[in-house]
Amino acid sequence: MRFGALRILKEGLTGNRGWGPHWRDPEPKPAYDIVIIGGGGHGLATAFYLAREHGLTNVAVLEKGYIGGGNVGRNTTIVRANYFLPGNSEFYSHSLKLWERMESDLNYNVMHSQRGIINLFHSDGQRDAIVRRGNAMINQGDDAILLDREALRKKLPYLNFDSGRFPIHGGLYHPRGGTARHDAVAWGFARGASDRGVDIIQNCEVTGIDTEAGRVTGVQTTRGAIRARKVAIVTAGRSGQVASLAGLRLPIESHVLQAFVTEGLKPVIDNVVTFGMGHFYISQSDKGGLVFGGDLDFYPSYAQRGNLPTVEHVMEAGMTLMPMIGRARVLRSWGGIMDMTPDGSPIIDKAPVEGLYLDCGWCYGGFKAVPGSGFALAHLLATDRPHDSAAGFRLDRFETGRGLMDEEGKGAQHNLH
Amino acid sequence: MRLTCPHCGERDLREFTYGGAALTRPEGDWSPIWDEYVHLRENPAGRSREFWQHGAGCSAWLVVERDTVTHDIHAVTEAGA
Incomplete structure (x- = not known):
């Protein structure tokens, strides 16, 4: 067929x-x-x-x-x-x-959407590291564009640029990155x-x-x-x-990584965005849900669910980066078992x-x-x-x-x- | 998940940091035993013996017997005790 x-x-x-x-x-x-x-x-x-x-x-x-x-x-x-x-x-x-x-x-629609990934940076040191990473990606034959604060403001106007603790200085844009079903x-x-x-x-x-x-x-x-x-x-x-x-x-410990999705919203986040300081990343699914996550819970687990301290940490990071998502209601969260190597x-x-x-x-x-x-x-x-x-x-x-x-x-x- | 510190009683998970599988450190110079100690893991699905530190409490290093499937805590003792 x-x-x-x-x-x-x-x-x-x-x-x-x-x-x-x-x-x-x-x-x-x-x-x-x-x-x-x-x-x-x-x-x-x-x-x-x-x-x-x-x-x-x-x-x-x-x-x-x-x-x-x-x-x-x-x-x-x-x-x-972007390795x-x-x-x-x-x-x-x-x-x-x-x-x-x-x-x-x-011959299958996997809804691969190259909507671009933007890794944000928040300090001079992070900028240097991001430039170096971008150059490595370009040398590998992939795409990387350094966005300054003004270019980023046009692309992602909803970010909290003036956070006193984590001011956003720019981002590394990887246009061929994205999501899939x-x-x-x-x-x-x-x-x-x-x-x-x-x-x-x-x-x-x-x-x-x-x-x-x-x-x-x-x-x-x-x-x-x-x-x-x-x-x-x-x-x-x-x-x-x-x-x-x-x-x-094996040289492997299995850890739990949590993820979250909100109720469906009209299109608001066009790309995949990662917060350089707070272990947070987010994209919007084609159904409209905001899909986001953060860091591991940092203890071994096979439970396919995590604990509240990490949930709280992820939500705080999200609110720090883009306060507008505070109005969205989280529908579901889940944990996956990650095979972590040293x-x-x-x-x-x-x-x-x-x-x-x-x-x-x-x-x-x-x-x-x-x-x-x-x-x-x-x-x-x-x-x-x-x-x-x-x-x-x-x-x-x-x-x-x-x-x-x-x-x-x-x-x-x-x-x- | 809450841990019961032998010094401080039952406390919130936020006060503790996982410190790796509770293995015995080998003696002597580099040998394959060190590779096993540093890298290889039983990685059990079920009962596990782990180091945790009560960093936001009494700072003690603890040995925690924990179920990695249910997150049940079976025993907490002081490491080296």
Whole structure:
């Protein structure tokens, strides 16, 4: 089934009775070449690119819950390529290019909206750091424009420019950044992978990883044993538990990150805006809700909910930056489980068990990485060599100290990012 | 989530700072044990032993037994006690 204007017109005129499920719901087969544990954005994108780039379709994606029910449906939908360090920079740049062709690649409307991201700065020191970051982005081939206070005032007149504590001096504008409809990204990759022959198996929790003489031979699941030559763990906040099934410990602590959405409002915030001093970022969804969040709660959690001190902190930061949002009423809040690495950067690498692969440690930045991560992991699974865009995401960088990617310059220890 | 400090009693979460998994610091020069200590984590879903500091109270470092799934606090003792 292909989506197109004519088809939509026809269905609209005939009561929308012709639409079917977007992907198949097969029974698991006894064996596959590759089993991907985790049917989130990254796992589904991996399956899609395995099929499309490498012609590998004897692949299963095993999902504990339902497609779209994990972190791919629990984020703030921001897509950007404004990283600074080599290793991260080329990866997110590549990922953004994949975003820009995703809708035609998938024949699916993911509502990718390049509305621009503006990172604000509030001091001379922050300005220097932002200029340096902007130059790194331009050197990488991406876009970055330094906005002074007057240019920013025209673009974002609603900000509190004259806050005594955090005066706004300007911002770094990344026009190709923006947002996307997160559920549609999961659905589109699921459909694209399924159409090419990949089995997407929902309600199928992996309960064991089988090894023989140090080599992966398959997985045990709530729907029976499945043999596989290669197994990839792509389970975000649950990476630690799934890796422990293979006897591994990962350099990951799982933390909770909260997000919030208000009632629907008329268009008021055109871009994505981040507050350089107060751990706050905001955008407006196409439904009109203001979607915003801040920092981690800063303690490990799998509860998918946080505590009030962080809620209060985020609201205070929002009110400091743009007092007008005080009139909006918060409808919902939620928490996602973030797989935090010591340096705040991800891992796409072979595990110390032959035939086992890791794609984890996305911290609070996994959504924008969905296509880039899928593309790179598919390359690693198919060729056993890292893709050029993700060669820096090595598992051993913590042990050796070589190639650490600490964007914030805080250090490569847990609980600093 | 509220923590009961052994010195100050039950207090608001705002007074405390999480200080990492309660692990035993290895002895001696660099070895793979240090990599495990600094980087690798059990990362349990369920009962967890953690360091917290009562920074806005008595400043004591505490060992907190906490459930990471329910946020229930099971025990709080002074670290090194």
